[in-house]
Amino acid sequence: MPTTYTNPRFPFRRPLELDGKGGSARVVIVGAGLVGLTLALDLARHGIASVVLDDDDTVSFGSRAICFAKRSLEIYDRLGLGQKLLDKGITWKVGKVFFGSALAYTFDLLPEDGHRMPAFVNLQQYYLEEWLVEACTETGLVDLRWKSRVVSVDPRADGVRLGVETPDGSYVLEAEWLAACDGARSTVREALGLPFVGQVFRDRFLIADVVLKTEVPFPTERWFWFDPPFHPGQSVLLHKQPDGVWRIDFQLGWEADPEEEKRPERVVPRIRAMLGKDVAFDLEWVSVYTFRCRRLERFRHGRIFFVGDSAHQVSPFGARGGNGGIQDADNLAWKLAAVLKGTAPETLLDSYDAERIPAADENILHSTRATDFITPKTEAARAYRDAVLLLAREHAFARRMVNSGRLSLPHAYAASPLSTPDEEAWAGGPAPGAPCLDAPLADGFLLNRLGNEPVLLRFGENASPAVPGVRTVTVPAEGIAAERYAASAGTAYLIRPDQHVAARFRTPNADHLAAALARLWGREPAEAAREAA
Amino acid sequence: MLDTAPKLADPDAVFVTLVRAHHDLSPEESRRLDAALVLLLANHIGDGAVLEQAIEQARRAVRAPTGATEDQGTPP
Ligand SMILES: Cc1cc2nc3c(=O)[nH]c(=O)nc-3n(C[C@H](O)[C@H](O)[C@H](O)COP(=O)(O)OP(=O)(O)OC[C@H]3O[C@@H](n4cnc5c(N)ncnc54)[C@H](O)[C@@H]3O)c2cc1C
Numbered sequence: 370m371p372t373t374y375t376n377p378r379f380p381f382r383r384p385l386e387l388d389g390k391g392g393s394a395r396v397v398i399v400g401a402g403l404v405g406l407t408l409a410l411d412l413a414r415h416g417i418a419s420v421v422l423d424d425d426d427t428v429s430f431g432s433r434a435i436c437f438a439k440r441s442l443e444i445y446d447r448l449g450l451g452q453k454l455l456d457k458g459i460t461w462k463v464g465k466v467f468f469g470s471a472l473a474y475t476f477d478l479l480p481e482d483g484h485r486m487p488a489f490v491n492l493q494q495y496y497l498e499e500w501l502v503e504a505c506t507e508t509g510l511v512d513l514r515w516k517s518r519v520v521s522v523d524p525r526a527d528g529v530r531l532g533v534e535t536p537d538g539s540y541v542l543e544a545e546w547l548a549a550c551d552g553a554r555s556t557v558r559e560a561l562g563l564p565f566v567g568q569v570f571r572d573r574f575l576i577a578d579v580v581l582k583t584e585v586p587f588p589t590e591r592w593f594w595f596d597p598p599f600h601p602g603q604s605v606l607l608h609k610q611p612d613g614v615w616r617i618d619f620q621l622g623w624e625a626d627p628e629e630e631k632r633p634e635r636v637v638p639r640i641r642a643m644l645g646k647d648v649a650f651d652l653e654w655v656s657v658y659t660f661r662c663r664r665l666e667r668f669r670h671g672r673i674f675f676v677g678d679s680a681h682q683v684s685p686f687g688a689r690g691g692n693g694g695i696q697d698a699d700n701l702a703w704k705l706a707a708v709l710k711g712t713a714p715e716t717l718l719d720s721y722d723a724e725r726i727p728a729a730d731e732n733i734l735h736s737t738r739a740t741d742f743i744t745p746k747t748e749a750a751r752a753y754r755d756a757v758l759l760l761a762r763e764h765a766f767a768r769r770m771v772n773s774g775r776l777s778l779p780h781a782y783a784a785s786p787l788s789t790p791d792e793e794a795w796a797g798g799p800a801p802g803a804p805c806l807d808a809p810l811a812d813g814f815l816l817n818r819l820g821n822e823p824v825l826l827r828f829g830e831n832a833s834p835a836v837p838g839v840r841t842v843t844v845p846a847e848g849i850a851a852e853r854y855a856a857s858a859g860t861a862y863l864i865r866p867d868q869h870v871a872a873r874f875r876t877p878n879a880d881h882l883a884a885a886l887a888r889l890w891g892r893e894p895a896e897a898a899r900e901a902a
Numbered sequence: 903m904l905d906t907a908p909k910l911a912d913p914d915a916v917f918v919t920l921v922r923a924h925h926d927l928s929p930e931e932s933r934r935l936d937a938a939l940v941l942l943l944a945n946h947i948g949d950g951a952v953l954e955q956a957i958e959q960a961r962r963a964v965r966a967p968t969g970a971t972e973d974q975g976t977p978p
Pocket residue numbers: 399400401402403404405422423424425429432433434435436437494517518519520550551552553554555556557576658676677678679685688689690691692693694
């Protein structure tokens with residue numbers, strides 16, 4: 370059905386292992402999906418080579434993720450793909466929610482200027498994956514192996530032994546470290562027998578991507594209807610994508626027959642009812658989904674990390690699946706790179722669990738609440754839901770309860786073992802653990818100055834002591850950056866390689882900064898002191 | 903803390919007002935009305951803990967088997 374995109378086919382190349390050579394790698398990534406490719410590219414940007422195994426020979430087929438949140442865009446900007454996303458993607462920040470045929474309320478996700486990245490960009494997942502494949506290949510550090518299915522996983526104390534099946538035969542690959550990015554039906558997770566439990570939502574959704582051939586009066590906004598006249602009793606979501614494609618998401622209810630609902634004879638009338646009889650369109654992609662929220666108890670199992678959908682799944686309301694997985698990769702890459710280079714002790718890797726499990730829980734919480742609001746399970750739940758929507762027209766307090774998906778925001782690693790808690794009083798600014806805020810500078814944007822190594826962000830010339838071995842970025846003590854960071858002359862932020870805040874000081878001194886840096890690398894302060902001596 | 907001490911000057915009038923609010927509403931509208939009232943009042947109170955205490959009291963009242971309460975009361 371897709372007419373706007375043709376999946377590339379990547380060639381299978383016979384690996385050395387089939388001729389009795391090779392056989393080991395420091396890092397193996399299972400799954401060249403959105404998350405596996407992001408992790409491979411991030412590792413490569415840190416100079417770390419990886420082998421990526423994928424059972425298929427192409428990028429995501431058909432429509433999946435389309436909404437990429439600001440934080441993901443900032444991560445891809447760090448990885449060198451930000452401009453491509455901006456150029457091709459559809460930028461939006463306004464959402465409208467309707468109840469029946471009336472507007473219930475409007476929200477603006479990024480009301481302030483001075484950020485390089487918008488609140489959201491809509492882009493078909495396959496484009497992003499295709500660019501990731503190109504970028505990975507260009508680094509020369511990613512050994513992408515298509516048509517290579519992992520069939521067995523044997524965890525050991527110092528690595529993992531994998532069985533890999535290819536069209537030319539099977540081989541064994543020994544990995545020092547393994548990242549399981551093999552999606553919701555993870556083979557690695559199943560091989561380890563790890564329970565993956567949670568909540569299934571008793572509802573079905575029809576996802577139709579359509580190419581419109583007639584002008585329609587929809588602006589570039591996210592529109593969500595509760596109980597619209599064209600689809601009574603259910604919800605509908607509308608998003609614009611590149612290539613003139615629109616995503617329409619119809620709630621169907623649990624009783625719907627998924628096979629029946631996918632047939633064009635059923636889908637076309639639904640779309641006609643919505644867009645009007647006179648709108649001409651082609652069906653690009655149709656699918657019926659049910660959703661669930663669940664996660665693994667732990668994401669690190671010795672030498673194995675679960676990253677992305679293999680570790681956690683959420684409902685799509687809030688666009689937290691892909692965006693959450695991208696942040697997992699962003700969190701793991703610099704840590705694994707540092708351990709492989711010997712910059713940090715292995716214990717740094719435990720912070721992946723400490724930071725990403727609360728992040729997954731936050732995503733699951735929001736996505737569960739949104740799903741409960743969208744699919745009321747009882748008469749009482751529906752009455753409250755409808756009352757909120759009715760009150761929302763007039764009352765701000767009720768607008769804040771309308772939940773058509775709380776859109777993905779980055780998780781602030783509030784209780785991170787890598788953060789140094791504030792000792793001074795702060796009125797605003799990103800707290801330790803939070804992602805850095807962007808701000809305009811005279812010559813570009815702040816986040817672009819930070820890179821992927823620890824950085825000391827200083828406000829005002831020569832104000833704070835430098836930290837040996839850490840690059841310093843100095844910005845004016847007055848202006849938008851200083852305001853956003855609640856900074857004055859002398860303020861210094863120590864920034865992690867993933868552009869989250871590690872520590873901040875109004876009156877920094879060399880000892881505090883050194884201790885915070887040791888902590889950022891997962892080193893006990895005592896150990897750091899010993900090393901320094 | 904949820905204050906359950908009698909506070910209304912004219913409780914009969916308040917009772918009638920609440921019942922009258924449902925006048926000529928369908929059962930579905932009635933449900934929505936109650937929900938809307940609860941939401942407005944919950945926001946007015948502005949304290950999640952008080953709301954939880956009220957829910958607990960209300961559930962206890964609704965779930966208690968009839969006749970099982972300690973103070974059976976005497977008809978006036
Ligand atoms: C309808 C829909 C809409 C969505 N919308 C959004 C959205 O707007 N925003 C958002 O952020 N997220 C969205 N998501 C979620 C998003 O698509 C996923 O979270 C994301 O694809 C997860 O990426 P991943 O790399 O972890 O897994 P996947 O993309 O599933 O990739 C897993 C890869 O592993 C490979 N693989 C599996 N098993 C093996 C094996 N044994 N050996 C080798 N390779 C293997 C697969 O071939 C695949 O390439 C949506 C999902 C759906 C279904």
